[in-house]
Amino acid sequence: MLRAALLLIPATLPAATLHIGVFDLFRPTTLLLRAAAIAIADERLATPSELTITAAADTVICRIGSRALRGRRLSVTGPRVQLTVPGKLTRAYNGNLEITASAGVLIATVQMDIEEAVAAVVAAEMPHAPQAALEAQAIAARSYYTASKGRHSGFDFCDTTHCQALQQTTPVARRAAHSSTGQVIHYQNNPVGAMYFRSCSGRTLGAIDVKLSAEGYPYFAVDCEACRRRPHTWETRVPESSAEALVVKGPSEALRLELARIIGWNRLPSNTYTTERTPGTIIFRGKGHGHGIGMCQNGAIAMARQGLTTAQILSHYYPHTAIRR
Numbered sequence: 089m090l091r092a093a094l095l096l097i098p099a100t101l102p103a104a105t106l107h108i109g110v111f112d113l114f115r116p117t118t119l120l121l122r123a124a125a126i127a128i129a130d131e132r133l134a135t136p137s138e139l140t141i142t143a144a145a146d147t148v149i150c151r152i153g154s155r156a157l158r159g160r161r162l163s164v165t166g167p168r169v170q171l172t173v174p175g176k177l178t179r180a181y182n183g184n185l186e187i188t189a190s191a192g193v194l195i196a197t198v199q200m201d202i203e204e205a206v207a208a209v210v211a212a213e214m215p216h217a218p219q220a221a222l223e224a225q226a227i228a229a230r231s232y233y234t235a236s237k238g239r240h241s242g243f244d245f246c247d248t249t250h251c252q253a254l255q256q257t258t259p260v261a262r263r264a265a266h267s268s269t270g271q272v273i274h275y276q277n278n279p280v281g282a283m284y285f286r287s288c289s290g291r292t293l294g295a296i297d298v299k300l301s302a303e304g305y306p307y308f309a310v311d312c313e314a315c316r317r318r319p320h321t322w323e324t325r326v327p328e329s330s331a332e333a334l335v336v337k338g339p340s341e342a343l344r345l346e347l348a349r350i351i352g353w354n355r356l357p358s359n360t361y362t363t364e365r366t367p368g369t370i371i372f373r374g375k376g377h378g379h380g381i382g383m384c385q386n387g388a389i390a391m392a393r394q395g396l397t398t399a400q401i402l403s404h405y406y407p408h409t410a411i412r413r
């Protein structure tokens with residue numbers, strides 16, 4: 089009896105939910121919301137039309153007709169919620185939404201099933217690819233969500249590449265999440281916060297190569313056939329003063345991101361490059377796109393096209409790991 093009862097427990101547990109901070113990048117002061125009903129300040133109201141949400145200090149203000157409802161938090165019970173940053177973008181979510189305010193800025197958090205979030209990452213990161221590569225991306229995304237909490241306060245993860253980028257899910261992305269449900273990459277019995285990136289130079293990098301703490305998994309440099317045959321190459325000229333540290337200290341993901349903030353995103357697309365000094369200018373000549381650690385998406389897609397399986401792709405880019413449910 090006891091054994092039977094224990095076996096039943098996993099099926100009755102709710103699936104893991106994540107709190108994803110959305111639109112945090114925009115620091116919105118106004119949001120437009122479409123939902124069937126909202127709850128704010130002990131009131132629950134049906135909301136047939138789009139609502140305008142604003143903030144005053146730490147108070148959320150929601151206008152419905154001539155009324156202005158105020159509260160510390162506005163909540164919406166899903167399943168379907170649509171949120172707009174005026175003039176920027178609109179996105180629909182499957183999940184519960186909560187909006188709070190801090191110093192006049194609205195903080196929107198969607199409580200989402202982990203599998204829904206995984207599908208949203210696949211939609212953002214690999215919209216078109218053979219099934220084996222899509223599943224590898226889904227498993228990498230799920231592994232990251234399983235292993236890498238704690239980079240934010242107030243919510244678990246943001247919706248940008250700082251954590252993982254999210255897009256509205258598609259049938260293809262949902263299928264990739266569904267067919268790999270619950271599968272997570274493990275190293276020495278712990279889930280791996282699996283990193284991935286767009287394309288490499290023909291060889292990926294270990295965490296140590298870019299002076300990155302790898303939180304339990306060291307990552308290993310591996311060959312990437314597709315990128316070696318046809319690498320994406322780039323050249324960037326940067327004022328000597330802003331790039332000096334990169335030349336002196338060598339490639340580092342932290343320095344690359346620091347420089348990106350100074351000279352603009354994507355000016356230094358990868359951590360695999362050579363440098364040449366000319367008077368007042370440093371010329372970077374590099375290959376690949378992204379930090380270079382973990383799974384190369386370009387290579388994963390090429391492997392899938394050659395008929396390799398999801399497991400073969402993942403064990404190539406994350407050596408010495410195992411996939412577990």
Ligand SMILES: [Zn+2]
Pocket residue numbers: 239240245246247248250251252
């Ligand atoms: Zn983040």
Ligand SMILES: [Zn+2]
Pocket residue numbers: 287288289290291312313314315316384385386387
């Ligand atoms: Zn590659």
